[in-house]
Amino acid sequence: MQEFYEHITLEEASxxxxxxxxxxxxxxxxxxxxxxxxxxxxxxxxxxDIYDSEFAAKIGALDKEKTYLVYCRSGNxxxxxxxxxxxxxxxxxxxxxRGIMG
Numbered sequence: 001m002q003e004f005y006e007h008i009t010l011e012e013a014s015x016x017x018x019x020x021x022x023x024x025x026x027x028x029x030x031x032x033x034x035x036x037x038x039x040x041x042x043x044x045x046x047x048x049d050i051y052d053s054e055f056a057a058k059i060g061a062l063d064k065e066k067t068y069l070v071y072c073r074s075g076n077x078x079x080x081x082x083x084x085x086x087x088x089x090x091x092x093x094x095x096x097x098r099g100i101m102g
Contacts, residue, residue: 003091003092004091004092004093005082005086005093005095006093006094006095007094007095007096007097008094008095008096008097009096009097009098009102010042010096010098010099010100010102012094013042013069013071013094013096014042016069016094017042017043017069018043020067021043023067025065025066025067026066026067026069027046027062027066027067027068027069028042028043028044028045028046028068028069028071029045029046029048029062029068029069029070029071029081030042030045030046030047030048030071030072031047031048031049031050031055031070031071031072031077031078031081032047032049032050032072032073032077032100033049033051034047034049036073039073039100040100041100042069042071042096042100043069045071050072050077050080050081055081056084059081059084059085059088060088062090064088064089064090064091065091066092067091067092067093067094068082068085068090068092068093068094069094069096070082070085070093070094070095070096071095071096071099071100072096072099072100073099073100073101074098074099074101074102075095075096075097075098075099075102076099077099078095078096078099079095082095
C-alpha cells in the first residue's frame with residue numbers, strides 16, 4: 001500500500017468528501033470540540049475532540065489501513081492530530097491546511 005500524508009485545501013477536501021461519500025474506507029475526522037461542530041462540518045465526520053484526555057487512545061483504536069481526511073477550525077489541531085496518526089502507523093492521511101475556515 002502506498003503511504004502518504006498530504007496537505008490539501010478546503011476546496012480539495014470538499015471534493016474528496018463528495019467523491020468518497022459512499023466509500024466505507026474513507027473516513028472524515030473532525031478533531032474540533034463538539035460545540036464547534038455547530039459551525040458546520042465537511043461531509044459526515046467522525047468527531048474525536050483533540051482536547052479529550054483519551055484522544056490518543058481513541059485515535060490509536062481507528063483502522064490504520066483506511067484513508068483519513070483530518071480537519072479542525074484553523075489547521076493547527078489537525079496538523080497535530082495528523083502527525084500523531086503518522087507516528088501511530090496510519091497509511092493514508094489528508095490534512096486540511098488552514099482548517100474549515102481556510
